[in-house]
Amino acid sequence: MTAWHTDIQLAREQKNPAYDGEFIFGVKTTGICCRPSCPAPVAHEPNVEYFDNIWQALAQGYRPCLRCRPEIAGDHFQQINSGVVAVERALHLIDEGFLNDRSIAELADTLDVSSRHLRHLFVQHVGAPPVRIAQMQKALFARTLLLQSSMSVTEIAFASGFGSLRQFNTVFRQITGCSPTDVRRKVSRVNVSDITHCIVIECPNGPDISSTLAFMRERAITGVETVTENQYRRSYALGSSQGMLCVEWLADERALVLSVEAADIRCFRRIYQRVRRMFDLDTDFSVMLPVFTADRQLVRGLDRGCIPRLPQAFDAAEFMIRAILGQQISVKAATTIAGRIAEQAALGFNHGDADIYRLFPTPAQILALDLDGIGLTKTRQDTLRAVCQAIEDGVFQLNSYQRFDDFRRDFTAIKGIGDWTASYVAMRGLGYRDVFPAGDLGVLKGLAVDGVRPSIREAERIAEQWRPFRSYAALCLWHSVAELEAAGKSAGKDND
Numbered sequence: 001m002t003a004w005h006t007d008i009q010l011a012r013e014q015k016n017p018a019y020d021g022e023f024i025f026g027v028k029t030t031g032i033c034c035r036p037s038c039p040a041p042v043a044h045e046p047n048v049e050y051f052d053n054i055w056q057a058l059a060q061g062y063r064p065c066l067r068c069r070p071e072i073a074g075d076h077f078q079q080i081n082s083g084v085v086a087v088e089r090a091l092h093l094i095d096e097g098f099l100n101d102r103s104i105a106e107l108a109d110t111l112d113v114s115s116r117h118l119r120h121l122f123v124q125h126v127g128a129p130p131v132r133i134a135q136m137q138k139a140l141f142a143r144t145l146l147l148q149s150s151m152s153v154t155e156i157a158f159a160s161g162f163g164s165l166r167q168f169n170t171v172f173r174q175i176t177g178c179s180p181t182d183v184r185r186k187v188s189r190v191n192v193s194d195i196t197h198c199i200v201i202e203c204p205n206g207p208d209i210s211s212t213l214a215f216m217r218e219r220a221i222t223g224v225e226t227v228t229e230n231q232y233r234r235s236y237a238l239g240s241s242q243g244m245l246c247v248e249w250l251a252d253e254r255a256l257v258l259s260v261e262a263a264d265i266r267c268f269r270r271i272y273q274r275v276r277r278m279f280d281l282d283t284d285f286s287v288m289l290p291v292f293t294a295d296r297q298l299v300r301g302l303d304r305g306c307i308p309r310l311p312q313a314f315d316a317a318e319f320m321i322r323a324i325l326g327q328q329i330s331v332k333a334a335t336t337i338a339g340r341i342a343e344q345a346a347l348g349f350n351h352g353d354a355d356i357y358r359l360f361p362t363p364a365q366i367l368a369l370d371l372d373g374i375g376l377t378k379t380r381q382d383t384l385r386a387v388c389q390a391i392e393d394g395v396f397q398l399n400s401y402q403r404f405d406d407f408r409r410d411f412t413a414i415k416g417i418g419d420w421t422a423s424y425v426a427m428r429g430l431g432y433r434d435v436f437p438a439g440d441l442g443v444l445k446g447l448a449v450d451g452v453r454p455s456i457r458e459a460e461r462i463a464e465q466w467r468p469f470r471s472y473a474a475l476c477l478w479h480s481v482a483e484l485e486a487a488g489k490s491a492g493k494d495n496d
Contacts, residue, residue, distance in 0.1 A: 008050060011036045018286050024051045024070050026062040031177065033057035038068035056127030058136050063177040064143070066186060071140040072202075086111045087125050089401035090118065091133070096270060099134040100161045138162060139175040141269055146183045149199040153180050159197070159268035197268055198259040201276065206285045207306030209249045209256065215311055218331055219322070222339040223358035232278075234314065235349045235359050241267040242359065244351045247275055256281075261351055277431050280309035288469050292476060297447060298466070300483070301476030308475040312431035316398040317391065318360045319429035323421050324384050325376070333375070340374040341366065363388035383416030390414050400430040427471045436463040436470035446477025 011019040017037040026033040026049045033051070034040065051057040054064070054071055064071050089111055098107055107130060108115040119129045126133060142160040145151055151159065157168035157180075172180050203209060210229065217227035225234035232247045241264040248257045258275050260268055276282060285307050292298045292307055301308070313319030321341070326334035338360075345361035361369070366388050371381045390396060396410035407430070408422040423437035437443055438459040447454050447462060454462065466473040 005050070008036070009045060009048075012048070013042050015039070015042075021284055024054050024057045025049065026051065026057050026060065031061065031063055032065050033062035033070055034065040035068045035070040038065055038070075040065065040067055051127070053126070054140075055133055055136060058175060059128035059132065063175075064140070066147075066183075069147075071143065084121060084125050085401075085403070086113050086118065087121050090122070090130060091126070092399070092401040094130060094134045095137055095273065097161050097266075099131065100163075100266075104130055135171050136175055139172050141272075142168065142172060142180065143176060143183060145199060146180055148201070149197075151197060151199075153184065155197070155265055156180065159265045161266065161269060197262060197265060198257065199272065201256040201258055201272075201281065203254050203256060203279070203281060206280070206283065207303050207309055208251070209279060209309075210251065211303050212279055212309050212311050213249060219335055221335060221342055221360060223356070224339075224342050224360045226355040233353065233356055235351070235356050236271065236314065237359050237362075238267045238270055240264070242349070243267075244349075244353060244356055245271055245275070247279070274314050277312040278314055280311060283310070283433070288472060291466070291469075292472070295466075297462075297480075298473055298476040301446065301478070301480035303479060307472050308479055310427065310431065310433065310471055310475060313429050315360070316425075316429040317363055320387065320391075320398060320425050321363070321366065321384065323425050323429065324380070324387060324417075327380070327383075327421060337375045341369065341371075344369050344371075344374060363391050367392070379416065383414070386414050386416065398430065400432065404432055404435055427474070433471050434468040436460065436466075436474055438463065440474070440478075442478045442481050443474055445481045 008019065008023050008025075010016075011022075012025055015037045019036040022036070024033050024035065027043045028047045028049060029043070033054070049060070051060070057070075058064070090107060093107060093110065098110075104118070105115050108118045111118065113121075122128065122130050122133065128136070138160045142156050142162075145156045145159060146153075149156070154165055157165050160168070162168035162171070169179060176183070213227055213229065213232060216225075216232060220227045225232070227233075230249045230251070233244065235244050236242065241262055243260060243262040245261070246259045248259075250257060256275070256279065258272060260271055262268060262271075288307055292302065313322075322334060322338055325337050325341075342358045342360050345358075345365055347359040347361060347365070349357050349359050367385060371384065376384070391398065395414070396407065404426055407426060408419065411417055411422045411425070412419065420437055420439055423435050423440075426432040426435045427437075436459075438456045444453040444456075444459060447459055463470050463473060
């Protein structure tokens, strides 16, 4: 028996939650797979089989446990060998519904590999071919909706990406070992409002969501989104579907309630995934916390003892535009100009909410706008137009499965875009966890020793020790500077 096998056996027997997301185990006698911390009685080791990820367990015929819900333990993309870029990219595309209306051949072409090679990579590194993984992803999301929403079985079938109710029932039974109705019967009535398209999202770990909402509130675009102490609302346009979403934070229950108004329910899964990323719900903070608390520069930036969440924007293109507007001006000024752009685009939106009455324009729509008189310099207008044209021409891509160095190279090739903007868009627009904006003034202030700031090169050298979570290190440095400045202002008022 290897040392690693001994470690994971001990973690399973001790029900150690620190290993949740690190591996999945299946119990041969029951045919059920679980996360390490599952509260069920400990199975005897000869009856246990270990897997790197949920997909491998499902491919071997195991059914996910209803008690510990292994399908929501950690980020399953991170559990795949990070060196296999084609597999990572394919998993993200499949999760976004690529195979709902396109073929394996088209997926392979997008990844610049052959269909045969792609299937081989999936079987080798994930445990099943792409089509089967797509079915598993849809079935697991449907299972989440059955357990945590009040949607009907028919609505859940289409919200999960299935083409028909018959297909849904067949695939769901194959993967979970029971029918959708059986799953619904095993849980009590979901504690959500009577809004049809509504789901409870549990947030048992990590910092309080209130800090994330406060961050969003300072940056809310008038008419497009509104944020209160416990609620986020916005308009959205995904393909041909338009609507409004609302995320409410239930602090006592440590849960978010997502409700979606949509004419086409097939967009629900994409919205759900985006909301999880917005509130950084899939990061394992327990892995980072010991490192950050032991670091004298980062520990000062913890938020009430917790590492700050990395709030990824709902729409990457929208955030990219916000980042360009925010170059060398305040957050408040950039937010005001973003609101003026939305007003100029005049994309009317009426869903019965007095505060949400506009859609934010796409890059293509911004190209058609007159940007004079909204507070942008001629240079900044030129940069914004050049970026919008570049994304329309395919010069660069806004997706999180490309290498950061590739994104930075293509993005900074545009006049007016530097490393700071590329890093910030990668962090907050695309959700990269290991990006460090070494030239940022706040970062350099946070790294200062006795008032002396390091050089950019020295800052990059210091940050190497925080891989692969340098984005979170930057958040801590920003937070520590903000706390010091707030304390200084408070002290100044007291002296007055």
